[in-house]
Amino acid sequence: MSIFADPRWAEALGHLPDYLGSHVRVSVAALALGLLLSLPLAIISRRQPVLRGALLGLASIVQTVPGLALLALFYPLLLALAALSLSWFGFGFSAFGFLPAVLALALYSMLPVLRNTITGLQGVDAAILEAAQGVGMTPRQSLFTVELPLALPVMMAGIRTAAVWVIGTATLSTPIGQTSLGNYIFAGLQTQNWVFVLFGCLAAAVLALAVDQLLALIESGLRNRSRLRAALGGVGIAALVVATLVPTMMRAQTNYVVGAKTFTEQYVLSALMAQRLKAAGLSATTREGLGSNVIFEALASNDIDVYIDYSGTLWANQFHRTDIKPRQELLAELRTMLARQNITLSGELGFENAYALVMPRRRAEQLGIRTIADLASRAANMSIAGDYEFFSRPEWAALRRAYGLSFRGQRQMQPDFMYAAVASGEIDVIAGYTSDGLIAKYDLVALGDPRHAIPPYDAIVLLAPKRANDEALRKALAPLLGKIDIATMREANLRAAGNDAASSPDAVAQWLWEKLGKK
């Protein structure tokens, strides 16, 4: 059987018009903006060594910032600007998705264009420049009829490099809310859907290659003064843009956008909520793979309508609280604090996705470890692994304080790999998540927390300010509230971590709904 018989290829193909379209739009806009900025800057600075050095230096520094971080940085920056503009000029704008992605990518595209344009212009023979002046050209005529045409091959090489970079890096704009081919990759990595990962990578590569070749066609047309070739290349690019715009224009406007963070459970729950909305006759889409700080701001500014967060996460990250309160008290206080931002906490789903210290069941039994208190005396000979943020979170500090924990070594790991690592004995303890399906799969145990150092992490449904009084929405989601227990969620997560067609978020959400109905 061919691997292409896998129904997930068809599913991936179904997303293509949307993902590819958004990807092309954000890339083309970023590249256009990048060129609009870089070309004049390069031209102005070509005879000004100080400005030139400063520009190239700045662009090089931008280049050293990892793409993901650069994109992430633009979000809070724009958020602040939007707030400023709202208070000064009375209008705000969405700092979510398209705008920050375009700005960050445009900045990213500038180095090769600046560098090659400057190099190309400087490479024009001084004797030719003198001749241009001598035959009576103005500086502008010299620039356009002599210098730019002669620098063109080098400039185009830079533009092509920039185009390939932008198209590749645009896959990282998914976490700040810009739909792109990165949606395949982020979703695929999280839900172990390698078909999606492969599909996303291939699509981005083919797109980059196609644009590169079209630009090469334009370049050769300009160089050989073949209007036909230049026009063909131009028409090709234009056709690409139009082709990706049409399906988006024709797509029905959806009313509800369901957000999801970047991990499996979130993909499943957002699919579940979208299914519920659709079943209630409301139009809904999901916006997945959003960074965990981005998603809250996106909700607060009405860019998404609803998503699931966890009480302890908001408590610590959003409200910077370091004290820990009993479950109901914390929820009540959270509800009040959220209401101040006009966000509605509409209810709990019924399970917690908390951090927990996790180790293999058999080993725990052998050592007689049942709680973190038991672990403390052995920790000095053990190693611990956590996700990228765990060790800088207040929970970790609280745990160490409460139990006097001190491990032999600590490591940061991709969450998906932690469980296998602790199961194989490579790591002694991990900071896992209580709702993770892998706990059951690898026969692990979550250690008790008798001193309540870890705050409660109830899964809660949050509604955007503009949805505060939306009865239809509340009604559609009401059947989910209080219905999903930890065992059910673990099983759903385990299913979603599988590597087959039945493990797509949509399929798992469907399964979950049926399971809830039977209760």
Add this chain to the structure above:
Amino acid sequence: MSPPLIAYANVSKTFDGTRVIAVDDVSLDVAEGEFVAIVGGSGSGKTTLLRLANRLIEADAGSITIEGDDVRSVDPILLRRRIGYVFQSGGLFPHLTVAGNIGITPKLLGTAPAEISARVDELLDLVRLDRAPYRDRLPHELSGGQRQRVGVARALAARPRIVLMDEPFGALDPLTRDALGDDFRELHGKLGLTTVMITHDMTEAILLADRIAVMRGGKLLAQGTPAELSESGDAYVGELLRTPRRQAERLGALLPREGAA
């Protein structure tokens, strides 16, 4: 006598602050229709002197008048469009065809394309290049001599009265150089041009120019017809004239004219 078409009066130019005195208090008149050669060693200020005339460089002191106008009082761009300039290595635009190069100044002046095209053909005839094979070639597809012919044609395209040439034939082999020199001298007469040509070759200057100006260290050492120069008491001028003299003597001895003996 009619007023000079080009007049330098006490012109000086220094570079790098005052460290390099490229042109030092030079006065030189060129009458209408005259062909003047500027001769001197490398670095003696010849190119600088020429570039001052169409304001590729601005003078520090003194004044320069072209066709009666002080160059400082006219727009340098317009000034350059009415003076033909031939560059040492041709200075052709490598991305433009022969026709594109020749027609560039008329194009800048807003001449109609059809008119430019006719003018290009006329100029190709004038500099003795066949229209059909050369019109659409790029500069790198031409020989050195052909390139200089195109350079001359380009300089003449906007029908200037004045042509400035910076060692136009310097990089060519002797035969080509001779042919081009003679052809240009003929054009100079036929079109009624006023020409200033830089050369480091005294023989070429003697053979082509009406008058020769000798430069050294930025100063104008001497000027006059070849006959006048040969009377000059200046040692450097004498030294410059020695080579052509000796060549003439030797050639005379080696190649006796038929029936002269």
